[in-house]
Amino acid sequence: MIDIKHQLNHLQRSIIDAAQQCARDPANIRLIAVSKTRSIIEIQQAISAGQRDFGENYIQEAVEKIQTIDNQKLCWHFIGPIQANKTKAIAENFDWVHSVDRLKIAERLNNQRPLQLPPLNICLQVNISGESSKSGVAPDDVLALATHLKSLKKLNLRGLMTIPQATFDKSKQQKQFNRMRILFDQCRMEGLQLDSLSMGMSSDYPAAIAEGATMIRIGTAIFGPRT
Numbered sequence: 086m087i088d089i090k091h092q093l094n095h096l097q098r099s100i101i102d103a104a105q106q107c108a109r110d111p112a113n114i115r116l117i118a119v120s121k122t123r124s125i126i127e128i129q130q131a132i133s134a135g136q137r138d139f140g141e142n143y144i145q146e147a148v149e150k151i152q153t154i155d156n157q158k159l160c161w162h163f164i165g166p167i168q169a170n171k172t173k174a175i176a177e178n179f180d181w182v183h184s185v186d187r188l189k190i191a192e193r194l195n196n197q198r199p200l201q202l203p204p205l206n207i208c209l210q211v212n213i214s215g216e217s218s219k220s221g222v223a224p225d226d227v228l229a230l231a232t233h234l235k236s237l238k239k240l241n242l243r244g245l246m247t248i249p250q251a252t253f254d255k256s257k258q259q260k261q262f263n264r265m266r267i268l269f270d271q272c273r274m275e276g277l278q279l280d281s282l283s284m285g286m287s288s289d290y291p292a293a294i295a296e297g298a299t300m301i302r303i304g305t306a307i308f309g310p311r312t
């Protein structure tokens with residue numbers, strides 16, 4: 086059995102190493118434990134080891150876990166593809182959504198966010214590799230969509246997210262993350278107050294950290310391979 090606490094400690098040291106190599110403060114890199122397909126027991130082990138941020142992809146599975154664990158100290162991030170008929174459950178149960186890629190979904194999340202809750206934190210998912218199979222807004226359309234979101238009062242646009250084309254080639258990883266960083270900087274120069282760049286998974290997070298990731302989404306390196 087995987088020792089989740091040990092994996093988390095090991096990962097945290099590795100994040101600190103990656104940050105130091107590019108002279109960044111590791112405190113500016115938030116680790117999201119991607120707990121899709123993992124049991125409540127596995128999630129509880131990560132919580133015992135001090136983990137607070139969790140990412141989920143499948144809404145029904147996620148809502149069951151969030152409501153069963155029922156821990157106010159946790160921060161839940163929705164990172165999966167969003168169907169319009171699932172937006173209400175997302176708006177009611179999550180703190181962050183990283184995978185918004187069209188206005189219709191943003192409007193529904195805004196309208197369905199309960200008034201007593203703070204605005205929902207949003208990242209726009211960008212299709213940085215241009216693969217037709219990938220969801221995400223095209224880089225050229227990010228600024229327009231981001232500007233539209235400003236008028237949605239129950240959403241708080243925080244930044245950009247990407248899932249790059251998978252490759253073990255470190256320079257190709259870095260190139261894609263670098264394009265995200267440039268896009269992020271352009272949005273900020275246009276006056277959007279963004280502070281979050283969500284990129285990097287188990288196989289490529291050091292490259293993402295080198296290009297300015299502020300949130301990394303890690304599953305396998307914490308919980309082991311998914312079955």
Ligand SMILES: *Cc1c(COP(=O)(O)O)cnc(C)c1O
Pocket residue numbers: 119121142164165248286287288302303304305306
């Ligand atoms: C599953 C998933 C991850 C985590 O991937 P690992 O390779 O297991 O670290 C990160 N981001 C998204 C959007 C995912 O769907």
